[in-house]
Amino acid sequence: MLPKLSERLFGDWSRFFPDETKPQAISYLGIAGSVEGGTCTFLGFPKNRKKPLFAVKIHRAPDAGGRVSAEQEVLTRLGLCEDALSGPIPRAILCQQIGGVWMLVQSIVAGRLMPASLTKEGAPDLAEAAINFQLAGYWLARMHSATRHCDGAGVAVARQGVASDIEAFIETFELSVKERERVAGLANAQRSWPDNGLYLRHGDFCRHNILTGRTDQKIGVIDWTFGEWTICPMDDLFFFLSTYFLQIREDHGVAGLTQAFEHTFFSKNGYSDVARRAIAEAAARLGVDTPDVRDMFALFLINRALFEHRQLAACAQSGGLPRFAVYLAALEDNNYHEALRSQLWIRFFRFFVEHEDHFIV
């Protein structure tokens, strides 16, 4: 398929790459994305060029047309306001099904993964985290202000989507009485949130998708596969903060995961204080009250749990559960059906309900 893509690009080279001389050939370097994500990326290197010219995101599922088009729309929308953002985003170059495979060709965003390191004690480096949280918060603020728009019908649909997610969450997971009560409260709470319009949500806003420059303070954000419009403007920040420590932790297993979550949002320490400030700044900027922050956090966990459950179900249908889900199941000797419902974010939701009094905001 990639040789066919090369032919397609060569056929209209000056339109796709007006500033580049047409090369004799293109080599492709593959970066296998996660099983859950369902995509892999190939970097296109024109012959004799030392850096990639473009990236091709390939969807492994043959019915991914909707997802590819949605990402292209998001990139096009972001492209219209790139000057207002505080760093580069990929430009959609070509979106097409070639040889039965959906591909999205995008421009390259230069940079290296946002660095994050641990101290000797095994906690994230505070100074580095403070800078990273500030960069991420600032970028999200710019993105929100550039893309937020009033759309009464869109907001109504999004609110209905939140209500449907709450119902689906109750149906999908076995909840305690306390957890059910907390979820029921959310259904009412979200109806009273002020109508501030629709915000663009990246959907996978974690360090792995954030590139930093070597000298400047700008960040580039890649992988908009799960980008969509939402009424919950703090989701990307919550995801960034939730995954920051998780991705670099040294402690394995459920205990390690829970400890990282607790250290970030529930215990009193320097790191959680940096996280609290990042949340407080974002809430103040967005005009969100403290009780609403908690509700939004709970809804974020619900949304992630459902999202992950749906991803796992899709993986299970096509090629089997991904390694991490099976790993969690192996730790607790869960069976297949338990494994589908016993993943990371439902654990975090339960932890949140149990320890909400200690939540940092």
Place this chain on the structure above:
Amino acid sequence: MVTLNVSMSADITRLARATQELGWQTALFEYTKTRIANGQMPYEDSRSSDWVYLLNPADRAVSLVMGCGLGEAPLALSRISSKVYAADCDKDRIAFLDLRRQQQQIENVAPVLMKKNAEPSLPAKSFDIVSVREFDWHPESPATLTGVLRHARRWLKSGGQLHLSLANRLVQPRLQPSITAFGYQGLLKKEGFSDIELYAPLPFGQRAPLFYVPLSDPGLMNCFLRDIFGLFEAASPEVKKTYALEYQLARLGVKAAPFFGLARLIKYFVPGFHVIARKKSDVGSAR
């Protein structure tokens, strides 16, 4: 002539039996869970067959997979082919694949049980793509590697593509013959293949690579080492623990590469190769 790697055959027998009783999803889940509980990685997942996107199949391609594994390669090829024949000489793997494709309602995959230690009897010039995976279907002597290429050449239509998944014998000395990337290229040319491209699956080899790196261009390799390989830090701590030795070696290699000009030498140290080559026209060919 060709023989099956039987290291996992008892587990596969259990997997096939469980698939009949419980369905492929539950059976594969239990099989993978046992592997992970024993500190192993899953046998394969969707990343193992991302090489299919490097192929250039004809419309309505007919494909042949020698060594069907747990089905990832045949099923990935089924999405870009009109028909896939998945051959193996392990009856349990064939049974598992057959049940899996029935339960998944995939109609264009046909499992084919081959006889052990017998000449594979498949029709000549019938396939647009032939994929041979050494882990599941490997030659047992130097002569048979050539033999596999000759068989593949005979089965392929003119201009058809061969995909080989091979171990790097320089880093796995138990495998014979000791042959380099250049050696593979020479052998393929000698057996009537052209447009030969080699990719290194990194850092783990064939099972579930994070990267497929073309080995033809040292400049590209430099870029990979300098700018891209750091992405492997994104793997979870659990994966890093399972592959602690590989990670350490890879990290050392990446740090040392710029100082010693190792980009040109890296093809000697990678864990394996994915080779894609095209069958030259039969007219005027030596074979």
